[in-house]
């Protein structure tokens with residue numbers, strides 16, 4: 001533990017300065033000794049994992065973030081590169097502290113009987129997950145606000161999400177391995193595990209996943225909850241899967257938070273993770289929503305002028321006043337042409353692309369003309 005205290009002292013100096021290289025070197029050395037050397041003390045390993053998580057949360061310098069992601073992926077090698085929700089929830093009271101308070105609390109952390117061993121990941125964690133309630137749906141029953149300003153989850157399934165579940169169902173004997181990115185409260189993931197598929201539910205928010213997890217435990221067939229693997233983390237950079245791992249991936253209403261260039265990288269990662277013949281199901285929002293009507297002509301004009309990504313919008317709040325308080329300061333609308341081109345540009349065969357009529361799925365105030373969302377299915381060639 002003495003080594004960790006030394007590291008903390010070093011950090012105190014380096015976090016407030018520009019000694020990036022020194023900091024990175026110290027952390028990597030420590031990682032080699034504690035995490036990947038012959039350190040067998042689970043408590044030391046756990047404290048190191050907590051420390052890495054804290055620095056990763058605070059650190060804004062890209063170079064250091066990049067190194068920390070690599071270390072984190074090694075620590076959580078048996079959990080697809082990201083901490084478990086149990087680990088997050090056991091120590092999240094520390095991650096929100098300022099550095100001084102974090103150090104005080106970190107140094108006073110001691111191992112007591114409240115912890116249990118996570119044998120799979122060789123760390124300790126609290127023995128109980130606290131219960132979090134899902135927010136109430138809007139009065140229309142269709143939208144539930146996310147807990148992290150990332151828009152809303154829909155309670156009603158669109159045709160592309162249904163096709164994703166249908167695939168799991170049609171091939172239930174094979175027990176497919178499928179990934180849902182940006183699962184929110186898991187309306188699709190929970191349906192997919194009931195087909196017997198192994199469902200990897202990813203979201204930025206550990207709290208969203210905690211809600212899915214407890215809902216899965218309430219399912220009539222408890223064995224199905226074991227088929228749910230919750231992965232809190234930022235897709236794609238924080239996640240780590242072997243190539244050719246998944247049969248299908250669903251990314252529904254998430255890519256509109258990504259720039260065009262980020263989407264290409266993201267689709268490239270999904271393609272690597274899919275098995276040959278595996279399918280990607282995408283749903284994104286279009287500019288044909290009545291609350292974004294002032295942006296529609298801008299989109300169309302940019303498209304006519306040949307813009308590759310006519311729907312990138314860096315000042316959404318200038319165009320929409322009612323619902324944009326629930327989204328970040330960037331939004332990216334796409335239509336069928338843009339989505340098709342994106343899928344083809346990373347080498348997917350485009351099997352289907354169509355507008356989605358959101359009547360009955362989206363609240364009345366945002367419905368326009370039956371083109372509110374657009375979905376696509378891409379196939380990875382063999």
Ligand SMILES: C[S@@+](CC[C@H](N)C(=O)[O-])C[C@H]1O[C@@H](n2cnc3c(N)ncnc32)[C@H](O)[C@@H]1O
Pocket residue numbers: 146148150151152153154155181182183184185202203204205208233234235236252253254257
């Ligand atoms: C608008 S909600 C959509 C939820 C659900 N898929 C649906 O279609 O209703 C977007 C969700 O994606 C998550 N999200 C956004 N960016 C993400 C990223 N880079 N990696 C993982 N999850 C992300 C958010 O936390 C949020 O829960």
